Amino acid sequence: MKKDLNQAAIVLKLLGDKTRLTMMKILDFHDCCVCEFVEIFKMSQPSISQHLRKLRDVGLVKEERRGQWIFYSMNKENHYYEFIQPLLEQLPSQNYQIERLEKDGKRIVCC
Amino acid sequence: MKKDLNQAAIVLKLLGDKTRLTMMKILDFHDCCVCEFVEIFKMSQPSISQHLRKLRDVGLVKEERRGQWIFYSMNKENHYYEFIQPLLEQLPSQNYQIERLEKDGKRIVCC
DNA sequence: TGAATATATAAGTAAATTATTATAAACTTA
DNA sequence: TAAGTTTATAATAATTTACTTATATATTCA
Numbered sequence: 001m002k003k004d005l006n007q008a009a010i011v012l013k014l015l016g017d018k019t020r021l022t023m024m025k026i027l028d029f030h031d032c033c034v035c036e037f038v039e040i041f042k043m044s045q046p047s048i049s050q051h052l053r054k055l056r057d058v059g060l061v062k063e064e065r066r067g068q069w070i071f072y073s074m075n076k077e078n079h080y081y082e083f084i085q086p087l088l089e090q091l092p093s094q095n096y097q098i099e100r101l102e103k104d105g106k107r108i109v110c111c
Numbered sequence: 112m113k114k115d116l117n118q119a120a121i122v123l124k125l126l127g128d129k130t131r132l133t134m135m136k137i138l139d140f141h142d143c144c145v146c147e148f149v150e151i152f153k154m155s156q157p158s159i160s161q162h163l164r165k166l167r168d169v170g171l172v173k174e175e176r177r178g179q180w181i182f183y184s185m186n187k188e189n190h191y192y193e194f195i196q197p198l199l200e201q202l203p204s205q206n207y208q209i210e211r212l213e214k215d216g217k218r219i220v221c222c
Numbered sequence: 223t224g225a226a227t228a229t230a231t232a233a234g235t236a237a238a239t240t241a242t243t244a245t246a247a248a249c250t251t252a
Numbered sequence: 253t254a255a256g257t258t259t260a261t262a263a264t265a266a267t268t269t270a271c272t273t274a275t276a277t278a279t280t281c282a
Contacts, residue, residue, distance in 0.1 A: 002202065005129065013128070016123035021116060021119060033229090034230090035227090046231080050270075069227095084198075086197035090119075128239090145258070157242075157262095176249085180249095
């Protein structure tokens with residue numbers, strides 16, 4: 001189905017940032033909580049939270065509290081998911097980031 | 112083929128602007144010169160030139176002088192064309208812009 | 223309940239972005 | 253060659269962006 005050009009530009013602007021683009025690639029396969037992203041990107045926690053908020057505000061990702069943590073996940077029901085999926089597919093896998101977390105004992109396992 | 116994540120973010124940032132995204136959708140089917148874009152977007156000529164320069168600097172579009180005019184066209188040989196094409200396909204046709212130019216006698220026919 | 227952990231929000235700042243006006247350069251044509 | 257047309261570039265102003273630090277809120281657990 002055709003996408004609105006204004007909305008498409010808003011979505012692409014959000015993806016036009018290395019941090020957010022990497023987040024989206026990761027979230028396409030793995031749910032993650034804020035502190036995991038802090039560990040992955042070596043960035044301040046507020047900065048990570050603000051990036052996730054932008055993605056959430058347009059509905060690209062969902063948030064869900066699990067105990068102490070708030071997990072973010074790809075919102076695959078969003079109208080723009082099919083729009084961006086062909087892009088994400090062409091990006092290199094970021095699984096190594098998750099594997100590194102696991103190796104370092106930093107991966108959060110919950111619920 | 113997989114795309115570099117940094118480069119992909121740069122390309123997406125460029126597309127994350129309504130004017131440039133519309134330009135790219137138009138150029139996917141029609142070559143255009145600067146003054147046609149000025150007419151389409153009702154924007155100053157330097158502003159149009161600057162948008163086109165950004166697209167050209169990363170190789171997404173090509174420029175070619177034809178007599179008095181400089182025509183821009185999609186660079187379909189560019190590595191990132193296949194990256195963005197699935198996006199462009201999902202955007203609504205902008206043919207009406209070209210048709211309007213023709214109807215108003217503003218379409219440039221050259222060489 | 224109180225301390226520790228995880229996250230969000232607010233405020234401030236430096237850098238990047240997108241427009242504008244003014245001007246220069248290149249080409250066409252009378 | 254001179255005037256008109258088209259485009260690029262330079263300088264600048266307004267806005268947006270992406271970070272930072274400080275602080276508030278929510279949850280867990282001893």
